[in-house]
Amino acid sequence: MTTQTEAELRSPFDLHGRCAVVTGAGRGLGRAVALGLARAGADLVLLGRPGSQDGTRDQVVDLGRDVEVVDLDVSDADAVERVGARLAADRQVDILVNNAGIIDREDSVSVTRDAWNRVLDVNLTGLFFLCQHLGRPMAERGSGKVVSIASLLSFQGGIRVASYAASKHGVAGVTKALANEWGPLGVQVNAIAPGYIATDNTTALREDPDRSRSILERIPAGRWGVASDIAGAAVFLSSPAADYVNGHVLVVDGGWMAR
Numbered sequence: 001m002t003t004q005t006e007a008e009l010r011s012p013f014d015l016h017g018r019c020a021v022v023t024g025a026g027r028g029l030g031r032a033v034a035l036g037l038a039r040a041g042a043d044l045v046l047l048g049r050p051g052s053q054d055g056t057r058d059q060v061v062d063l064g065r066d067v068e069v070v071d072l073d074v075s076d077a078d079a080v081e082r083v084g085a086r087l088a089a090d091r092q093v094d095i096l097v098n099n100a101g102i103i104d105r106e107d108s109v110s111v112t113r114d115a116w117n118r119v120l121d122v123n124l125t126g127l128f129f130l131c132q133h134l135g136r137p138m139a140e141r142g143s144g145k146v147v148s149i150a151s152l153l154s155f156q157g158g159i160r161v162a163s164y165a166a167s168k169h170g171v172a173g174v175t176k177a178l179a180n181e182w183g184p185l186g187v188q189v190n191a192i193a194p195g196y197i198a199t200d201n202t203t204a205l206r207e208d209p210d211r212s213r214s215i216l217e218r219i220p221a222g223r224w225g226v227a228s229d230i231a232g233a234a235v236f237l238s239s240p241a242a243d244y245v246n247g248h249v250l251v252v253d254g255g256w257m258a259r
Contacts, residue, residue: 028200050071097149098148
């Protein structure tokens with residue numbers, strides 16, 4: 001069988017031979033995405049706080065994939081530059097998934113400058129500069145995938161989450177800006193906007209009977225999403241199946257935005 005025939009028979013979602021970097025893979029969406037990529041054949045580099053990703057690492061090993069854990073606080077600009085430079089020098093990173101994110105629930109009139117900056121530093125500034133460091137070699141060689149986790153609040157304002165909404169609007173904007181620059185160079189840059197997913201970030205909403213009921217009443221699927229609902233979208237956008245998808249924010253929300 002020729003190499004060309006083998007390539008033609010391979011699934012367009014096959015990620016064997018690819019190296020994927022995932023931030024914040026210790027739990028929730030990040031863990032589900034990392035495991036989804038591993039099941040599709042990718043080897044992994046997990047970036048996150050010390051000790052937070054050991055469980056995910058062990059699960060990736062059980063799936064038979066190579067995995068490296070690197071300690072990184074995405075809000076630390078110097079650390080992002082250092083880790084980004086090292087990975088770019090040591091590996092061919094084919095896929096970058098920007099998942100690390102935090103949320104601060106507070107009345108807008110009470111948000112402090114430090115709290116605002118903390119959310120923006122993790123969700124947007126760190127994301128952009130990691131894209132810069134790992135996207136540069138992708139653009140130079142003419143191939144690569146960048147997938148960022150946006151939010152329904154990339155389109156809406158939310159309630160008591162001004163900094164989070166601002167950061168996630170920014171993620172959508174950065175996604176489109178980089179797609180415009182890097183698309184002609186063979187790099188696809190997209191994002192996923194999860195709906196209401198049962199993770200730590202939504203615990204307060206799920207524990208509020210009135211909010212939870214009002215949310216569920218609007219979701220045509222009739223349920224909260226689970227982290228694995230996002231994994232398939234991440235595999236798709238990371239795979240050859242999405243080679244002509246660029247600058248798109250893919251909503252995975254059970255139909256919330258359709259209402």
